Amino acid sequence: MDSRRAGQEPDRETAPRGRRTHPLLAALLLGCLTPPGPALAQDRPAPARPAQPAPRAASPARPAAPDPAFEATKAAFEALPEAERKAIQDALVWTGDFNAVVSGAFGRRTFDALSAYRTRTGGADPLDPRGRAALLAAGESAKAAARFRIAADPASGAMIGVPERLLSKRTALPSGTRWQSADGRVTLETRAFPPGTETLDSLFDQATAPLPNRKVTYKLRRPESLVVTAEAGPGLSYIRYDAGPQGVRGFLIGYDRALAAEVGRLVIAVANAFEPFPAAGASAPPKPAASGLSAAAAAPPPRAPSSTAEGAGTGLVVAPGRVLTASAVLEGCAAPRIGPSSARVLATDPAGLALLEASGIPAPARLSVRVDAPAAEETLIALAPGPDGGLAAPANAVTGGVIAPLQPGAGGAPVLDRSGHLVGLVARYPTAPRRVAGIVPPARLALVPAQAVAAFLAGQGIAEAKPRPDGGPGALAPALVAIACR
Template sequence: MGSDVTRWGRVPESTGVHRGPAWLLLAMVLACGSAGAQDRPGPPRVGPKAPNAGMPADPAFEAAKATFEALPEADRKAIQEALVWTGDFNAVISGGFGRRTFEALNAYRARAGGAEPLDPRGRVALLAAGAAARTAARFRVAVDPGSGAVIGVPERLLAKRTTLPSGTRWQSQDGRVTLETRAYAPGAETLDTLFGKATAPLPNRKVTYKLRRPDAVVVTAETGTGRSYVRYAAGPQGVRGFLFGYDQALAPEVDRLVIAVANAFVPFPEPSARPKNTAAIRPTPDRPETGPDPAAAGAGLTVAPGRVLTASAVLDECPAPHIGSAPARKLGDDPSGLALLDAPGAPGPVRPASRVEPVGAEDNLIALAPSPDGVVAAPGTAVAGDVIAALQPGSAGAPVLDRSGHLVGLVARYPAAPRRVAGIVPPARLPLVPVRAITAFLAAHGITEPQAQRDGGPGVVVPALVAITCR
């Protein structure tokens, strides 16, 4: 965007865009608006037949398509949005079924241990995982007063907000991530001039993708240390768009946010339109409805009526634990790092099935932890009995499950002074209390595993998760 790009805050000076096929696909699809009945990125192939032309239909694809298309449109879009937040889908949320949706469902299924995301139970788990990730990001979709466009903003990361003459700027606390909206009145700017500025040669910047359509432009670029995504659309009210720039080191987490922002963007909403967010996981029942939030000490899981399992480290500095507004009493602990609380006001219990097989480095895990905004589902990786996950303070005692919802362990403790990036604790290695110790500890307190264990993905555990606070 020429000198324009280098003006908007600190980040665009060093931002760029990933040159991989998935990103270029996303740029093309989102520039084209709706992907139509299928989520393919471009117009139909013209000329010689594609190599697969005339080949028999893929039975797995056709079966998934039939199951997907039998669902109501709202459910189909909700599935695609959840797959965006789980990091599996990078196309337009249209409700249509195509190769990208098929591949996203397969990727999620592989991580979920074969759980079928289109079955009723598996779909609940998928939607819960997606909603938890969205809630954790504090993703808010609303009309931006500065530009008049509908925009989705991950407010947990982009906590700094500045009103501009023709838009709004959101930035992370350290300035390494910036989202900015812009609006130009009719005649003030044209797509041609904006496209020219965005693609003009600049030192240390390489344009990795550019698309010019009659009503929209998309340009992605990269520098040595950053990524950027620029999109504008033209209409009777002028030109509106947004720019997203961020440090390349933050790409593993921010790439997903860019996709979510691009999917939520509506440059010229109808005057009566109101953004409709997909259902998010409700705040945990223990959160007070009024008054200041007490200090979060850790997480707990209701494993029997009135009994909450947590890490003993949670209670080391919390002599008066509460669950919601009700006090909780420690019934016992053990050297493995576990504690059991008597909590009459706790929600209904859920006892997830225990993981029997050893957890290897190739296994994908999910840690569930309460937060002021709801339940956070943090993807994790197993390392020598520990877990690497981006959990935030107050996550000691958080249950860690595999993708099929089997319990792997409990976060034993949380660092007293964790390192932060852009105000958020990045993935860190945390010790786990293994599931075999949990089984033995609960059995010693008369809580045995039920014969019919609940198994339906990590989302099944969410209603039994509580925040333990100190008062």
């Protein structure tokens, strides 16, 4: 297929001609230094080029016809808000389909990643509400499995994402922090230099200086940033530094070439999540070592539906015309609504559950309840409704609840294990949650346990259903609804 068709960009090398860059590092080069917002070189339409005169004997070349599939996917992708476009790209990084910078811009890499994911999973279109919810849930599940946590590094002041399941060893350095795998074959380090102590020029010279056992495979120097990748024997390395009023900050990743297939997407995720100079108020989220909190790598936290007011919550359609939620969602709410329809309370339970009746709601979910309680620190997925479907957030199990970055409107949200079995419902959401830069950081939330949910539904004549073989956390997303108290 001609990649120069209308509206598409050609596949480009990310390293200069004549130099070979390892494929797992190539995706991190130019784009990682570009602030979020503008389209990146490797994922945007190619600029128009002036036509070259054809030889006299040759017939004029016909313009290439547009690719209908590419154009349709582009239109659907660009119709989404920027935050959701970035969340999709981030999820595709974690599913192993996208090896580029999360920018929200559409191009050939994004199109190929969406196509590869759809073909591999055999599921719904990843851009329609149901398919998008499944993709986001799959990405969050993989991220949670890696225990990927974004937090401020106290030693350097930068925000850094760390896959803590792999990089389990943490050591303080004079100018940063080092994380290593148990066998020492993967290392991530942050480094910071106060103003006047180091310059990008000197760091660039050090990183690119000729050494007997090192081959520099790519180097890029910009006024306020640099990137260098290299090969040294069996090892691969990626270095990035950024300069600002606070000095120079950056990170280094080194890993064994034999681990490239496993570590590649983690390297991309770290680079996408790195913020050398975070805004004031965003630089001090809870420390992973102290609280074990989990946060998404680049995808935005779930947002409260814009059509709901304070006191709103989340419901799950469990039978035709029946919605399950936490009873705390309805406290002080005499007239709950689901979409344009009013809702009526049919039953409540001392465990903290309520069953509502409403018309014009989605089809019910095939709910499967988990019998045993989750283990401490087990990775879970919490679902909350968004404007066009379910949005997923990672969660860590703790005694009697979870720790998750859920936003207002998440009271009553279902929490699932990685197989899609219900672990419980968020029992209550704080009326005045703490915010950092306008976003609610991860917090500890109590759960109504799955056993209480099963008993309550059985008492209302709603039997548990066996999940489909192709189920998972995303299977419940289409049955999520927002409950408003107007």
